[in-house]
Amino acid sequence: MADKQGALDILSRLAAEPSVAFWESGVASAITSTLAGLGLDYSVDAYGNIIARLQGQDPTAPPLALMAHMDHPGFEVIEAQDDCLIAKAMGGVPPASFQPGVALQVICTGGKRLPAVTDGPHGEESERQIRIRLAEPVQLQLPCPAVFDLPDFHVDGDLIRMRAADDLAGCAAIIAALSGLSGRLLPGDVYGVFTRAEEVGLIGARLLAEAETLPQETLVVSIESSRILPGAEQGSGPVIRVGDARLTFSADAEAVLTRARETLQAEPGEFRAQRQLMSGGVCEASAFAIYGYHTTGLAFPLGNYHNSSPEGSVEAEYIHADDYLGGIQLLIQAAMDAPNRENTGFSQRLRQVPDELRERLRDGR
Numbered sequence: 001m002a003d004k005q006g007a008l009d010i011l012s013r014l015a016a017e018p019s020v021a022f023w024e025s026g027v028a029s030a031i032t033s034t035l036a037g038l039g040l041d042y043s044v045d046a047y048g049n050i051i052a053r054l055q056g057q058d059p060t061a062p063p064l065a066l067m068a069h070m071d072h073p074g075f076e077v078i079e080a081q082d083d084c085l086i087a088k089a090m091g092g093v094p095p096a097s098f099q100p101g102v103a104l105q106v107i108c109t110g111g112k113r114l115p116a117v118t119d120g121p122h123g124e125e126s127e128r129q130i131r132i133r134l135a136e137p138v139q140l141q142l143p144c145p146a147v148f149d150l151p152d153f154h155v156d157g158d159l160i161r162m163r164a165a166d167d168l169a170g171c172a173a174i175i176a177a178l179s180g181l182s183g184r185l186l187p188g189d190v191y192g193v194f195t196r197a198e199e200v201g202l203i204g205a206r207l208l209a210e211a212e213t214l215p216q217e218t219l220v221v222s223i224e225s226s227r228i229l230p231g232a233e234q235g236s237g238p239v240i241r242v243g244d245a246r247l248t249f250s251a252d253a254e255a256v257l258t259r260a261r262e263t264l265q266a267e268p269g270e271f272r273a274q275r276q277l278m279s280g281g282v283c284e285a286s287a288f289a290i291y292g293y294h295t296t297g298l299a300f301p302l303g304n305y306h307n308s309s310p311e312g313s314v315e316a317e318y319i320h321a322d323d324y325l326g327g328i329q330l331l332i333q334a335a336m337d338a339p340n341r342e343n344t345g346f347s348q349r350l351r352q353v354p355d356e357l358r359e360r361l362r363d364g365r
Helices: 004-015 025-037 165-181 203-211 251-265 284-290 321-340 345-351 355-362
Strands: 042-044 050-054 064-069 074-081 084-090 103-107 113-122 129-134 144-148 153-156 159-162 190-195 219-227 239-241 274-276 294-302 317-320
Touching: 004 025, 004 153, 004 159, 004 165, 004 321, 025 042, 025 050, 025 165, 025 190, 050 165, 064 165, 064 203, 064 284, 064 321, 074 129, 084 113, 103 129, 159 165, 159 321, 165 190, 165 219, 165 294, 165 317, 165 321, 190 203, 203 284, 219 239, 219 251, 219 284, 219 321, 239 251, 251 294, 251 321, 251 345, 284 294, 294 317, 294 321, 317 321
Parallel strands: 064 190, 064 219, 219 294, 239 274
Antiparallel strands: 042 050, 050 190, 074 084, 074 144, 084 129, 103 113, 103 144, 113 129, 153 159, 159 317, 239 294
């Protein structure tokens, strides 16, 4: 199992920063300062995506990219009108958030949080806009982000409750995996990639893929917190994601995770992982697949997806701590096993046809 306290500390640090698409600077700063504190090199591209890199020893080994996004659904305040603010939804916010009385925090320049509540929808339904009322009138510099007034981070037994597990848990898992890999002799390069504006159309990932910032032979693993589905249950381990709502992913890339799972399950102790088509949404693996990369995914089953509870209220998201920690462990092992991905148990079984069955077909019986 991954270093539990260290991994939770990283997640807590990222969770303390509110984030909305195009307003990821707080999370980005927490990521870069954490990477720097761990002695990990990184760069920032022209669009604000962060790319960390650990150098491998074998130039013929395929690079492995671990990817997650820094934003979460929320609102962008765009106008002050009479005695209220007008904001537009950024990403898949819960339907309940368009009703009056939902608690928000409006984020000022410098990070100060101002308490506020929704005051119902504004304009045409297709515009996805709401009215917001501040608890106390304040002159704001617009535009600015607004997030749900929910706990940043809280460990509740085996569950981790957060405003934005999607996808700060993915970002934190990557940092923890890079920390666990730092100082090891790696076969190939390992990238940690943190993207922007995923919730409004995979924008950061699409620009990265378009620019071929990562070598074309890179195996891309999209790490997400993704809606609980039958066969992807909380507490049963991280989910090897074979596809999303739009695409199935690459068997070649998935084999990296499959091989790592087999390695871990052969060791003492009980390592658990699941495998499932996670069709609750589209992830960054699809963006890279469109540009010809071999992609796969890893998911933490997520409760209250996009802050929408089964009862229809706005609530904190939550993941299982064991899924999160097991995912970090799987990513670390995947980086070490990547060159041996073709030697999974399944592939070995398919390559070996017993002589007696070979002969039976040849003899026509």
